Amino acid sequence: MKYKKPIFITIEGCEGCGKTTQSELLKKYLESKGLTVVLTREPGGSIVAEQVRNILLNPKFNVAPYCELMLYEASRAQHLEDIIKPNLQKGCVVICDRFTDSTLAYQGFARGIDKKIIEKLNNIATSGLKPDLTIYLDINPNKGIKKAKTVNKGKLTGGDRIERESLKFHNNVRKGFLELAKKYPNRIKKVKTSEVIEKTQKEINKEIDKFFKKKKIYV
Numbered sequence: 448m449k450y451k452k453p454i455f456i457t458i459e460g461c462e463g464c465g466k467t468t469q470s471e472l473l474k475k476y477l478e479s480k481g482l483t484v485v486l487t488r489e490p491g492g493s494i495v496a497e498q499v500r501n502i503l504l505n506p507k508f509n510v511a512p513y514c515e516l517m518l519y520e521a522s523r524a525q526h527l528e529d530i531i532k533p534n535l536q537k538g539c540v541v542i543c544d545r546f547t548d549s550t551l552a553y554q555g556f557a558r559g560i561d562k563k564i565i566e567k568l569n570n571i572a573t574s575g576l577k578p579d580l581t582i583y584l585d586i587n588p589n590k591g592i593k594k595a596k597t598v599n600k601g602k603l604t605g606g607d608r609i610e611r612e613s614l615k616f617h618n619n620v621r622k623g624f625l626e627l628a629k630k631y632p633n634r635i636k637k638v639k640t641s642e643v644i645e646k647t648q649k650e651i652n653k654e655i656d657k658f659f660k661k662k663k664i665y666v
Contacts (some may be wrong), residue, residue, distance in 0.1 A: 463591030556623025
């Protein structure tokens with residue numbers, strides 16, 4: 448095994464695309480290669496950031512768009528200091544379920560907040576850190592929302608605050624991700640989700656293998 452430097456991988460996508468499941472499977476796959484892997488998520492990931500997550504996803508709260516944006520960025524700044532940065536410094540592979548691309552897709556393309564403002568805030572919250580590789584899991588929003596609400600049925604009836612947004616909102620989120628994938632083709636790799644988890648996993652692993660071999664992390 449050739450392991451030369453830390454790698455930061457993000458998994459992105461609309462609601463119900465299977466990010467959580469695929470992130471966990473990817474962690475196991477990379478660990479099977481002998482790599483040290485840390486799996487985390489946004490919003491959340493650390494003690495303080497998880498408290499912010501509870502506010503952001505609680506359907507009882509009516510959060511204004513700019514307040515929502517600031518909360519995501521505040522959560523990210525704490526998450527970076529507590530989890531992401533320390534583990535990258537240790538030489539780990541860090542996999543994050545959502546990161547800055549989600550903020551552009553949700554708060555930019557769907558909420559309509561100026562993307563330049565979001566990019567500036569993303570840069571401040573992350574101290575300029577960008578993912579080495581992003582896997583975007585593409586799914587039809589109508590299908591994804593139904594799936595997400597089914598998965599979370601025992602947690603929040605009707606879904607969390609974001610899942611309860613209109614179909615138009617979620618279609619705009621997907622539009623955002625697709626545009627970002629076109630804008631950053633070297634970093635963002637689109638994978639079409641399948642009903643069969645293993646099929647999606649196989650496609651993700653293909654992209655991961657291409658990237659790691661190119662970087663000569665493992666051969």
